[in-house]
Amino acid sequence: MVIGIVIAACVVLAVLAFLLPRLSRHPQNGAQRGLGAGARAGSQAPGVLGRLLSKPFSSSSRAMGRSGAAGRRARGRMPF
Structure with a gap:
């Protein structure tokens, strides 16, 4: 389910970047900021x-x- 959502978001972002290159930066940064928060939260666990x-x-x-x-x-x- 989550993989499908990420793939759909990537496709939407690529189409948006193709149609409106300058205006696609803000949604891209927002999506990456949210995923970065998840990565930081996951990395709080110890070790491997x-x-x-x-x-x-x-x-x-x-x-x-x-x-x-x-x-x-x-x-x-x-x-x-």
Whole structure:
């Protein structure tokens, strides 16, 4: 369920970045801020468990950043 939500958010962010490149920065930063808070909360657990709990949030945040960048990059490559 959560994986589907993250994938849907990445797709929406990529489309938004393609259509409105400048206005897509704020939603991207907001999504990454929320995922960063989850990663920080997960990393409070001791040892290996902390790394395991924070990893899904950090990889999702990285995916959000990449999808936004990909949409803006695709928009920049358009001939018009």
